[in-house]
Amino acid sequence: MTGGRRQPYDGVVVTTPVTVPYARYSIESAHWWIGRALAALIAESGLQRTDLDGFGLASFGIGPDTAIGLTQHFGLSPRWLDHVPMGGVSGIVSLRRAARAVQSGDADVVACVAGDTNSVDGFRQLLAHFSRFSQDAVYPYGAGGANASFALIARNYMNLFGARREDFGKLCVAQRDNALRNPHALMKKPLTLDAYMAARPIAEPIHLFDCVMPCAGAEAFLVMREETARDFGLPSVRLLSTIERHNAFADDPVQIRGGWAMDVDELYAMAGIGPNALDFVQTYDDYPVISMMQFEDLGFCAKGEGPDFVRTHEFTIHGSFPHNTSGGQLSVGQAGAAGGHLGLVESIRQLLGSAGATQVPGAQYGLASGFGMINYDRGLASGAAILARSS
Structure with missing residues (x-):
C-alpha cells in the first residue's frame, strides 16, 4: 500500500x-x-x-x-x-x-x-539507561555507549566505499573553522588536519575529534x-517541506543509509526545488561518517560517492558547499536533545539574515536534517526540512 x-x-x-x-x-x-x-x-x-x-x-x-x-x-x-x-x-x-x-x-x-x-x-548515567537493546546486546561484552556502535558503522562504510580518515577529518576541520566564528560554540581552538589525524583513538576508526562533546x-x-x-511583527522564514522515517532499511546488516533515502524525492518535490538550489546544509553530525552518509541520502551524490564528494568540495561558510555553519555538534557541543534542534535554529538565523559572523551571504534556501536514537547497531530515526527566506 x-x-x-x-x-x-x-x-x-x-x-x-x-x-x-x-x-x-x-x-x-x-x-x-x-x-x-x-x-x-x-x-x-x-x-x-x-x-x-x-x-x-x-x-x-x-x-x-x-x-x-x-x-x-x-x-x-x-x-x-x-x-x-x-x-x-x-x-x-x-x-x-x-x-x-x-x-x-x-x-x-x-x-x-x-x-x-x-x-x-550525567552522560554515563544517560547511556546506561538509554536503550534496552544496547543493554542486552553489547553490555555482556563490556561495551557501552555510541562510540563502539559508530565505529562499526564507520569501519564498514570505509571498507565498502573507500572513505579515509582524512575525508572525515576534512569535515571536522571545516566545522571547527565555522565554529570559531560562532560565539555559542564551546570549541574555541583551531583544528588542523594533522591534529585531527594525531588525536587519540577512542574506538577504531573513531578518534577524539570524531566524537561529539556532551554539554x-x-x-x-x-x-x-x-x-x-x-x-x-515577527520576521520569519517559510517551511517548504519535511520528511520523517523510522527503522528504515532494517535488513541492512550494517547501516549504510538512513530513512532520508526513502523519502528524499518527496522532500524536494514538496519544496519545489532541487538539491542544487540550496545555499547551505545543516546535517546532524554526531560523527562525521553520518554527515557523509547524508550527503548521499539527501541527493547531493549517489550512494558510495560521499568520499569523492567530500574531496571535491569545501565546507566552510564561504566554501563551495557551506555545511554546518554554526560548527555543528562536533565543534559547538551536544546539549542532549537540543543537538537535534541545533541545525534548525542555525538555519532559521541564516534565512533571517541574523547569523552574524556565520552568515552565508545571500542565503535563500537551506536544509536541516536530524538523525538519532542509536540502538546497538544503527540509528533508528531520521528526518529533514527545507526552509526558505520569506519574500
Whole structure:
C-alpha cells in the first residue's frame, strides 16, 4: 500500500531562533535550561506567555516529569502539547507536528524547545539507561555507549566505499573553522588536519575529534502561521517541506543509509526545488561518517560517492558547499536533545539574515536534517526540512 500525497506547508513559518549558551558541565537541572529557553523566546519575540498556546518539548533529562508536568512548572496553559523523546531527530519531528497544528488551527503559536543538562557523571548515567537493546546486546561484552556502535558503522562504510580518515577529518576541520566564528560554540581552538589525524583513538576508526562533546544547553524556536507572525511583527522564514522515517532499511546488516533515502524525492518535490538550489546544509553530525552518509541520502551524490564528494568540495561558510555553519555538534557541543534542534535554529538565523559572523551571504534556501536514537547497531530515526527566506 502506498501513501497518499502529502499536503504542503503553505502559510507555515518559523521564527525567533533561540540558543541558551552552552556549558560543558552544569549543576542546574534540564528544567532550568528549558525554562531559560522559554524566557528567551518570550523576551525576543515580545509575546506574552499566554500567547504560547502550543508547546513541543524534547529532552532526555526531565524525568520523572514529562511535557505536561512542565506546563505547570512554567505557568503555561497550552491547548496543544507534544513531548518528542527522539533525540537527534526531535527538532524535525517537533517542527513537523507543530506545523500541522498551526496549519489546522489547533494552535496559533507553538514553542518548540529542547534542553538538557550535563552533570559530571550525567552522560554515563544517560547511556546506561538509554536503550534496552544496547543493554542486552553489547553490555555482556563490556561495551557501552555510541562510540563502539559508530565505529562499526564507520569501519564498514570505509571498507565498502573507500572513505579515509582524512575525508572525515576534512569535515571536522571545516566545522571547527565555522565554529570559531560562532560565539555559542564551546570549541574555541583551531583544528588542523594533522591534529585531527594525531588525536587519540577512542574506538577504531573513531578518534577524539570524531566524537561529539556532551554539554548542557538549550535551543528553541516558534512555529506559527504567516499572518500570525505578521500581526506580531515577527520576521520569519517559510517551511517548504519535511520528511520523517523510522527503522528504515532494517535488513541492512550494517547501516549504510538512513530513512532520508526513502523519502528524499518527496522532500524536494514538496519544496519545489532541487538539491542544487540550496545555499547551505545543516546535517546532524554526531560523527562525521553520518554527515557523509547524508550527503548521499539527501541527493547531493549517489550512494558510495560521499568520499569523492567530500574531496571535491569545501565546507566552510564561504566554501563551495557551506555545511554546518554554526560548527555543528562536533565543534559547538551536544546539549542532549537540543543537538537535534541545533541545525534548525542555525538555519532559521541564516534565512533571517541574523547569523552574524556565520552568515552565508545571500542565503535563500537551506536544509536541516536530524538523525538519532542509536540502538546497538544503527540509528533508528531520521528526518529533514527545507526552509526558505520569506519574500
